[in-house]
Amino acid sequence: MNSGSSDRSPKCFLNQNWDRSVDHISQFGSALGSFMSPQSSFELERGLQRIGHLSEEVPPQSHFMDSSGNSQALGGLVIAGNLALAHLDQFPADPGFAERAARFSSFDGQSYGWFSGHFELPGSGKPSTAAIIQSLTASGLQIGHLESNRQIPVSNEQQLKMNSAGPAISREEMSLSDPISASNGKKRKAPSKSKEKDAASPKPSTDPPKVADEEDSDTKRCRSSGKIHEIGIDNVKPKLEQNDGARSNGNAEQKQRKAGNDKPSEPPKDYIHVRARRGQATDSHSLAERVRREKISQRMKLLQDLVPGCSKVTGKAVMLDEIINYVQSLQRQVEFLSMKLATVNPQLDFDNLANLRAKDLIQIGGPVPNSAYSPEMSMVSSYADVPQQKDILHSIATNAMDFHCSMNMLDSTGHQDLNAHQACLGGFGDSSSQLGFFWEDDLQNIVQMGIGQDQEIVASSHNFHGGTSPAAQMKIEL
């Protein structure tokens, strides 16, 4: 077969229905076994079985068997590996790759070392071909649906000749990875370019038309850099996972698909899966450290949001300083407040606090915000009869006691509402006589506490002063 037809022929392989044939594969494996140590050949066989299991039969098996035999078969496998490796350089980084590879390596941890070790022998120089094949077989489901539009740069005509399976397999790999990479291309690009996890998720949604161009350029970049760092994650036993929204969605799909096929009821593994970035080390230690550092930085960000006035602070030491100051100040505040409560306490009967009646609460807290104003009146009248402890505490705990709100409301309401309010409260009896005094004091408290920052509030307090009369019935004018 010349190179021209070889380019075309693999396409027709794709369209065929490949049936599974374990026997061929086992024969093939055993044929190879004569050249290898028994153990590795067994592993190889298992690997090939897996290839056959998930994908369909490679029709050129017959070619393999017919051709001269062991050496060529071995050569074919080697070439398949080589081609795979060559194509890997072309592969854009595949986000699902690592997970798939991880999955298989986790399935077959023992044999992994042998696999990789063996494939290194033919001088491929890439340590994780086996993982590649493993991972590719995992996604072999997609093989029937995929089309590849890439050319295989086959160097050796002889190899081409007997190994139509080679390009076929490699084409299979290509076709597997391409659509996956195409589908994940968007998601993949973002993390490699930005460090921000948050930025990554909006990025995939933008510029879909650019993906194709980026893919090609990235491919070239991958080829030139020659780093298959994503695959390197295979070596990591406990995988680390990045919680990138966009990526995890894609990965979750693939994981589920795989899980569905391999183990229908597979529980989520305890691993955290992470993705190595371009130009960064990929051994397990650095990956683990990177995840740890990212967790810590995320916590620092949360702390930055919590501590007031820390948004501009950069640097760990200064940030820690601020956090320490904040926690210390909070602790001191607790001490101070408990001291104040201790002074107030003998006068206040805390036992009765639970029995506060609603009217007292309204006095203390002021009218509730605008929206709930009129319903509140009806509630008030009902409360007067049946004090409900739970609601009282609830309103204390929540922001129902927002003086600032109440002051604004007082400013904005017209006379009508206030008169209605007065009328309601007037019915309660003795409390109304103290209303004016209470408002005065309360307003002073508010101003002192600095809750009411507006000039209006001060002005309104003056109004209250002016408006109150020591008489039993009073009208408060604004």
Next chain:
Amino acid sequence: MQVPNSFKLALLKQMLLGFQLSAVSSNSMSFHERKNAIKLSADAAMVFARGSTRWTRGLVSSLSKNRNNDGLLRGILGKKYERLSLPCCNSWKIPRSRKILKRCLGLCSRRKKATGPQHDVESSRTLARRLAKKRIQVLKKLLPGGESMEGFSLLDQTLDYAVSLKAQVDIMRRLLKISKASNLNK
């Protein structure tokens, strides 16, 4: 802010319960006793509302070191007391092993420095690291139960603790407001 209202409500309830149990309202207590009782109630209420985390357990263990506090603690925490007073698994082994490790590493690095090239000016990175380490030590002392925590868990618990403290301060302030206001009415 990040604290749900249920937390604040539980905090308030338990605090009031603690006030009742310790009878702070009666005139029989001195000022300091009252203040301590109030603070203890507040802390125990915060622990109750938060549940079981490392800092809550550390806080309970530090509070229960004082024998006087036992009754009040149990009263407020109720059933949770047993669960919270359980020490974290091997909580004393971890810091000890870490200290040993650090000592060994320190010795190794010191030996290396002695034999290796001498740097007159420390690199900025190591300086920053030392500063950060000092502050981390201070933070550990601040945080209840922080001695046994490291790195990420320390920051995580600090965040948790700070948020809970803020809610506690909030509730106490409101309580103060109410008590002052209702005092005026009487």
